[in-house]
Amino acid sequence: MVTSPELDRGAILQESAAAARHLARICFKTGPPTHTGVELEWTVHDAADPARPVDRGRLQAALGRHSPATLDHTSPAEPLRNGSAVTLEPGGQLEISTPPRASIAALVRATEADIAEVAGLLRAAGLLLGRAGIDPHRRPRPVLHTPRYRAMRRVFDQRGSAGRTMMYSTAGLQVCLDAGQPELLPLRWAVAHAVGPPLLAAFATADRHAGRPTGWASARMAAWLAIDPARTGPVWSPRRPDEDPTAAWIRYVLAAPLLCLRNPGPDWTPPPGVTFGDWLAGALPRPPTTDDLDYHVSTLFPPVRPRGYLELRYLDAQPGRGWVTPLAMLAALFADPATLHAAHVVSAPVADRWHAAARHGLADPALGAAAAQLFDLALAALPRLDLPPDLHEQTHRGLRRRRTAAERGDR
Numbered sequence: 001m002v003t004s005p006e007l008d009r010g011a012i013l014q015e016s017a018a019a020a021r022h023l024a025r026i027c028f029k030t031g032p033p034t035h036t037g038v039e040l041e042w043t044v045h046d047a048a049d050p051a052r053p054v055d056r057g058r059l060q061a062a063l064g065r066h067s068p069a070t071l072d073h074t075s076p077a078e079p080l081r082n083g084s085a086v087t088l089e090p091g092g093q094l095e096i097s098t099p100p101r102a103s104i105a106a107l108v109r110a111t112e113a114d115i116a117e118v119a120g121l122l123r124a125a126g127l128l129l130g131r132a133g134i135d136p137h138r139r140p141r142p143v144l145h146t147p148r149y150r151a152m153r154r155v156f157d158q159r160g161s162a163g164r165t166m167m168y169s170t171a172g173l174q175v176c177l178d179a180g181q182p183e184l185l186p187l188r189w190a191v192a193h194a195v196g197p198p199l200l201a202a203f204a205t206a207d208r209h210a211g212r213p214t215g216w217a218s219a220r221m222a223a224w225l226a227i228d229p230a231r232t233g234p235v236w237s238p239r240r241p242d243e244d245p246t247a248a249w250i251r252y253v254l255a256a257p258l259l260c261l262r263n264p265g266p267d268w269t270p271p272p273g274v275t276f277g278d279w280l281a282g283a284l285p286r287p288p289t290t291d292d293l294d295y296h297v298s299t300l301f302p303p304v305r306p307r308g309y310l311e312l313r314y315l316d317a318q319p320g321r322g323w324v325t326p327l328a329m330l331a332a333l334f335a336d337p338a339t340l341h342a343a344h345v346v347s348a349p350v351a352d353r354w355h356a357a358a359r360h361g362l363a364d365p366a367l368g369a370a371a372a373q374l375f376d377l378a379l380a381a382l383p384r385l386d387l388p389p390d391l392h393e394q395t396h397r398g399l400r401r402r403r404t405a406a407e408r409g410d411r
Contacts, residue, residue: 012287028185032178035178036327040095042093044092044122047128053138066118082110084111090142107327130171130317132205133170133220134171134223135170135209140164142167147260172220173316177309179308188310190344191344194344200316202362206316220316231300245306252300252302253297258296262292321394322398328382329375329378329399342377368408368409
């Protein structure tokens with residue numbers, strides 16, 4: 001993945017055109033797609049009693065020098081041995097973010113090693129990683145308290161309890177793909193969104209929360225969908241299939257309300273309903289800077305977020321080594337233009353069925369049928385990933401097993 005060039009973060013933005021130019025420079029870094037990354041989140045539990053709360057002191061003692069600054073401001077925040085950064089979500093969920101790698105095999109091996117390292121640190125402290133996209137044992141409970149997280153909670157609370165559920169109880173799997181060559185960017189952008197509902201349905205793991213069934217295949221995605229569509233809804237829509245990806249992202253960013261307004265004090269809560277576009281138009285005492293715009297972008301959580309590369313955010317956390325299968329599936333679907341085109345044909349009819357995917361999973365007939373066809377495409381393209389025999393066989397079995405579930409319409 002190509003990273004963003006250095007920019008003047010303090011430049012004042014006087015008009016929406018300047019903000020649009022800034023966003024256009026950094027949202028998509030095009031070129032031959034060569035790198036893939038992955039970010040994994042887990043809830044963290046007491047090994048003897050998974051329903052017992054885990055406080056920040058216990059997490060800090062377990063992670064030691066790998067503790068992020070939000071947990072210990074004196075920590076060196078050292079990456080794991082293979083380069084993964086360790087962070088914590090506000091409910092104490094642990095996340096590792098891998099450096100992108102040029103081969104899926106190298107990515108899987110390095111990520112497995114970093115997972116084993118962090119799991120070992122937790123195990124020594126009597127803790128273990130969760131296995132689902134939402135905490136099946138505990139109600140939402142804050143662990144980290146920062147001005148950002150307090151402001152998020154206050155804004156989300158205006159629309160109900162879903163924000164707290166998302167912040168304190170959910171865990172996801174994010175796959176990061178290069179934006180690709182300019183001529184294929186619109187297709188890669190569309191497919192990244194369109195395959196979301198069937199893959200969400202196929203890999204849903206969040207049907208129990210706080211000790212009881214939720215009635216959702218993915219209560220994690222249900223929480224995201226309930227927060228604020230201006231912040232968590234998809235950028236691409238089958239109702240606007242030909243909209244330029246850069247233009248679509250600029251429109252989305254400027255229309256989204258502020259979530260945090262940074263200042264020297266502890267309260268970062270913004271005035272209600274003020275969008276970044278409003279800020280550019282003079283709604284606040286001072287004009288925004290490029291740094292303010294970049295920070296605003298970090299508070300937007302659509303299912304697919306452009307960060308120079310494509311960050312696919314719609315998958316639930318998977319149990320054990322289960323994360324390898326959706327990672328390899330997405331890499332296979334994006335491996336060549338012919339497979340991309342076929343995936344678009346298969347998924348376009350169900351591209352807007354986010355709610356149905358979260359509610360019913362593969363029990364939704366249209367989503368189950370689309371998922372089965374996508375598994376077939378991924379199986380056919382799997383050899384293009386050039387995986388070593390053991391990893392190829394593991395991934396092939398995982399895809400076949402999931403395809404059978406999709407064909408049966410398993411919940």
